[in-house]
Amino acid sequence: MTATSEEPLSGMPIVGSADRPFLSVNDLHVTFPTEDGLVQAVDGVSLSVERGKTLAIVGESGSGKSVTAQAIMGLVNRKSATVTGEIWLDGQELINLPQREVQELMGMEIAMIFQDPMSSLHPFYRIGDQIVEAIRAHRSIGKAAARRETLEMLQHVGIPAAERRIDAYPHQLSGGMRQRVMIAMALINSPQLLIADEPTTALDVTVQAQILELIARLQGEFGTTVILITHDLGIVADVADDVAVMYGGRIVELASTTTLYDLPEMPYTLGLLSSVPRMDQKLPERLDPIRGNPPSPIRLPKGCVFQPRCDYWQRVPGEACLTVRPDLLESDPDHWVRCHLKVEERKQIARDVKQILAGGGE
Amino acid sequence: MTNQTSDVLDVTDLRTYFPVRSRGLIPRTIGAVKAVDGVSLSLDAGETLGLVGESGSGKTTAARSILMLVRPTGGSVKIDGEEITDLSARKLMPIRRKAQMIFQDPYNALNPRHTVGAIITAPFKVQKVVPPGGVKKGVLELMERVGLNPEHYNRYPNEFSGGQRQRIGIARAIALRPKLIVCDEPVSALDVSIQAQILNLLRDLQKEFGIAYLFVAHDLAVVRQISHRVAVMYLGKIMETAPRELIYSRPLHPYTHSLLSAVPVPDPKRQAHRKSRIVLHGDLPSPIDPPSGCVFRTRCFQAQERCAVEVPPLVELAPGHHVACHFPIAVEDLPARAEVQALTADDPQEATPDVQIVSREEAADGAAGAAGKGRGAQEEALDEGGAAEEGVSLNKPRA
Ligand SMILES: Nc1ncnc2c1ncn2[C@@H]1O[C@H](COP(=O)(O)OP(=O)(O)OP(=O)(O)O)[C@@H](O)[C@H]1O
Ligand SMILES: Nc1ncnc2c1ncn2[C@@H]1O[C@H](COP(=O)(O)OP(=O)(O)O)[C@@H](O)[C@H]1O
Ligand code: SF4
Ligand code: SF4
Ligand SMILES: [Mg+2]
Ligand SMILES: [Mg+2]
Numbered sequence: 001m002t003a004t005s006e007e008p009l010s011g012m013p014i015v016g017s018a019d020r021p022f023l024s025v026n027d028l029h030v031t032f033p034t035e036d037g038l039v040q041a042v043d044g045v046s047l048s049v050e051r052g053k054t055l056a057i058v059g060e061s062g063s064g065k066s067v068t069a070q071a072i073m074g075l076v077n078r079k080s081a082t083v084t085g086e087i088w089l090d091g092q093e094l095i096n097l098p099q100r101e102v103q104e105l106m107g108m109e110i111a112m113i114f115q116d117p118m119s120s121l122h123p124f125y126r127i128g129d130q131i132v133e134a135i136r137a138h139r140s141i142g143k144a145a146a147r148r149e150t151l152e153m154l155q156h157v158g159i160p161a162a163e164r165r166i167d168a169y170p171h172q173l174s175g176g177m178r179q180r181v182m183i184a185m186a187l188i189n190s191p192q193l194l195i196a197d198e199p200t201t202a203l204d205v206t207v208q209a210q211i212l213e214l215i216a217r218l219q220g221e222f223g224t225t226v227i228l229i230t231h232d233l234g235i236v237a238d239v240a241d242d243v244a245v246m247y248g249g250r251i252v253e254l255a256s257t258t259t260l261y262d263l264p265e266m267p268y269t270l271g272l273l274s275s276v277p278r279m280d281q282k283l284p285e286r287l288d289p290i291r292g293n294p295p296s297p298i299r300l301p302k303g304c305v306f307q308p309r310c311d312y313w314q315r316v317p318g319e320a321c322l323t324v325r326p327d328l329l330e331s332d333p334d335h336w337v338r339c340h341l342k343v344e345e346r347k348q349i350a351r352d353v354k355q356i357l358a359g360g361g362e
Numbered sequence: 363m364t365n366q367t368s369d370v371l372d373v374t375d376l377r378t379y380f381p382v383r384s385r386g387l388i389p390r391t392i393g394a395v396k397a398v399d400g401v402s403l404s405l406d407a408g409e410t411l412g413l414v415g416e417s418g419s420g421k422t423t424a425a426r427s428i429l430m431l432v433r434p435t436g437g438s439v440k441i442d443g444e445e446i447t448d449l450s451a452r453k454l455m456p457i458r459r460k461a462q463m464i465f466q467d468p469y470n471a472l473n474p475r476h477t478v479g480a481i482i483t484a485p486f487k488v489q490k491v492v493p494p495g496g497v498k499k500g501v502l503e504l505m506e507r508v509g510l511n512p513e514h515y516n517r518y519p520n521e522f523s524g525g526q527r528q529r530i531g532i533a534r535a536i537a538l539r540p541k542l543i544v545c546d547e548p549v550s551a552l553d554v555s556i557q558a559q560i561l562n563l564l565r566d567l568q569k570e571f572g573i574a575y576l577f578v579a580h581d582l583a584v585v586r587q588i589s590h591r592v593a594v595m596y597l598g599k600i601m602e603t604a605p606r607e608l609i610y611s612r613p614l615h616p617y618t619h620s621l622l623s624a625v626p627v628p629d630p631k632r633q634a635h636r637k638s639r640i641v642l643h644g645d646l647p648s649p650i651d652p653p654s655g656c657v658f659r660t661r662c663f664q665a666q667e668r669c670a671v672e673v674p675p676l677v678e679l680a681p682g683h684h685v686a687c688h689f690p691i692a693v694e695d696l697p698a699r700a701e702v703q704a705l706t707a708d709d710p711q712e713a714t715p716d717v718q719i720v721s722r723e724e725a726a727d728g729a730a731g732a733a734g735k736g737r738g739a740q741e742e743a744l745d746e747g748g749a750a751e752e753g754v755s756l757n758k759p760r761a
């Protein structure tokens with residue numbers, strides 16, 4: 001993955017690879033007109049992912065993660081929303097592509113899995129028939145061959161007694177098994193890009209571990225590019241190559257996973273990391289949460305969107321945090337941060353906070 | 363477990379079974395879901411006991427049974443020394459002053475047609491308690507205490523965020539200064555930053571008022587943060603219980619090992635170097651037809667013949683450390699990577715009952731909808747002292 005500024009695509013910095021990134025999103029905006037006003041769900045998101053890599057998008061609820069994913073999938077209803085910007089997948093621009101052509105790509109080139117498997121599975125049809133249908137919608141192959149392929153895929157994703165379960169209805173399966181069926185259906189046409197929106201949020205840690213291992217294994221086998229949306233910083237550390245942190249519809253920090261956990265520079269990322277209770281550290285007497293609540297997407301603050309919750313805005317001269325939106329700028333190679341603080345100051349803050357965290361109680 | 367009468371909560375051999383009915387024109391009862399099957403636990407004043415386990419393990423049912431929001435099938439529940447399992451709804455009313463509950467879903471737990479003021483006032487009204495300075499003043503002080511703006515007294519729940527709604531639920535729960543609050547996944551639906559705020563609030567209130575918490579959650583890191591002791595539940599039974607430090611640093615039950623090693627740690631370096639991760643295969647077996655002997659044996663990496671025939675009792679292996687396993691194992695003795703392709707494949711005991719009937723979803727609906735009363739019913743059932751649902755009655759007379 002490479003980070004991008006909000007420049008046009010031609011000027012996009014491509015770091016670390018001579019190839020054009022497999023997926024790149026450039027200055028994506030999604031707005032929903034509502035009774036209360038205009039909801040800026042996604043407000044200028046730019047990112048790119050290289051083939052075969054995993055990019056995680058993290059952030060609190062309402063930060064725009066799902067809408068970003070839906071825009072990439074062409075799932076945002078254009079009648080009720082405005083979508084602008086560019087989405088390039090393997091050399092093809094998607095936003096201005098006719099709806100019919102986007103649909104053809106879906107399920108073939110790009111597939112998506114959700115938190116709730118029932119959003120992909122029809123309750124009244126046998127799971128096998130649904131997967132066979134997904135194959136035959138995109139490829140001209142016979143029913144028997146499609147069924148054979150379906151059975152293999154169900155075995156592949158670890159459905160026990162697949163030859164029996166292929167004829168089961170979704171409600172006859174446990175939550176973890178339904179999740180695996182949905183993954184089987186998403187992967188059946190070997191998509192090049194898999195977008196997983198909170199795929200394990202509703203599952204137990206034990207099943208979550210199974211599903212994450214499954215996605216990683218299949219990614220290794222098929223070379224799939226993965227965008228993983230989650231709010232769980234533990235999962236990110238486990239599976240992602242790179243991380244984009246979203247807040248108020250924008251990316252506020254973008255870096256490799258190791259960099260982000262080692263020395264996060266945006267105060268929001270730092271706050272997130274110090275909010276989570278952790279099993280691998282000494283037990284602090286109290287947690288150190290970010291104060292206040294996430295912003296309303298209708299009345300976003302004028303300056304830095306995080307300012308009302310930030311502990312450091314007063315360190316920036318001229319009250320810039322109150323009036324000027326910071327840009328996403330490259331702080332180190334491949335490390336992008338949206339914050340007015342000086343780079344050295346941000347790094348010092350991160351080091352200080354980490355020191356305090358490491359020194360806690362018990 | 364200790365059995366001193368001074369305990370705030372004393373639960374002995376609690377059992378809650380739900381009937382399984384056949385489909386067809388005249389449904390018959392053909393079995394029982396043993397949601398809670400012989401749970402014993404106790405809580406001192408000002409103490410937090412974390413109750414963890416996979417979804418479907420019976421945590422919620424145990425929590426609700428303890429407060430008689432679902433009538434247990436058997437066993438004993440003593441709150442502040444008083445046996446409450448046989449009390450009628452009316453006689454339960456005074457108990458509600460001592461024992462309250464906070465629910466997972468801050469969206470469904472509050473009645474959307476009541477203002478925040480009315481919701482927090484309800485416990486005073488129902489119990490006919492007037493705090494010094496009057497009810498309104500008491501409610502405003504409570505709002506202030508839990509971090510709500512008292513000016514929002516006349517607002518409705520839908521005008522608040524998830525975290526703020528959880529604060530409303532907390533204000534209502536602490537209104538009458540209870541000795542015990544049963545918290546069912548109180549922070550699971552919240553974002554991490556808000557989650558941390560609520561955990562801090564709960565801890566502060568505990569220190570201030572000496573409240574005991576039974577804290578139900580599936581997030582082991584959250585439970586570690588808040589609990590003094592932890593109990594691990596699987597398929598209706600307690601597998602292991604110990605002081606916090608011991609559960610996390612010296613677990614002895616294979617199931618606890620599996621749970622702990624499945625938790626992803628937010629540190630990429632540690633992830634890469636993690637030595638032993640036990641990958642638990644398969645799902646929780648059906649509680650309609652649980653495995654014989656040890657209920658965990660179908661997924662246990664060291665199950666042996668004896669485990670299929672003999673139920674392991676919960677035994678105290680070290681002071682305060684109870685384990686239900688024939689072959690407890692210490693961290694240092696774990697196999698390097700105990701990934702065992704357990705007996706999932708065609709084990710008849712394995713999950714997915716073909717008799718559907720009691721899907722998790724229905725159970726969840728039943729719990730949230732509280733016998734069809736809809737939103738806010740949880741709150742009301744709690745205020746009124748009534749039970750929202752009934753477990754199977756095993757010919758137990760009820761006063
Ligand atoms: N169809 C819609 N109409 C109006 N507003 C919408 C619509 N879809 C999303 N939004 C708003 O857009 C913002 C971002 O939503 P989105 O679902 O992408 O957030 P998210 O980060 O995925 O949150 P969560 O973690 O809760 O799923 C939110 O404020 C949401 O309320
Ligand atoms: N009202 C009910 N009727 C039938 N079965 C139920 C009911 N409530 C819970 N169960 C069953 O009891 C078991 C334990 O459920 P629950 O207490 O909700 O678990 P947890 O809270 O740990 O997720 C599950 O198998 C569930 O399906
Ligand atoms: S720009 Fe200012 S308010 Fe925003 S995160 Fe940086 S210091 Fe805080
Ligand atoms: S009793 Fe046997 S099956 Fe049960 S946990 Fe112990 S070793 Fe495993
Ligand atoms: Mg979402
Ligand atoms: Mg529950």
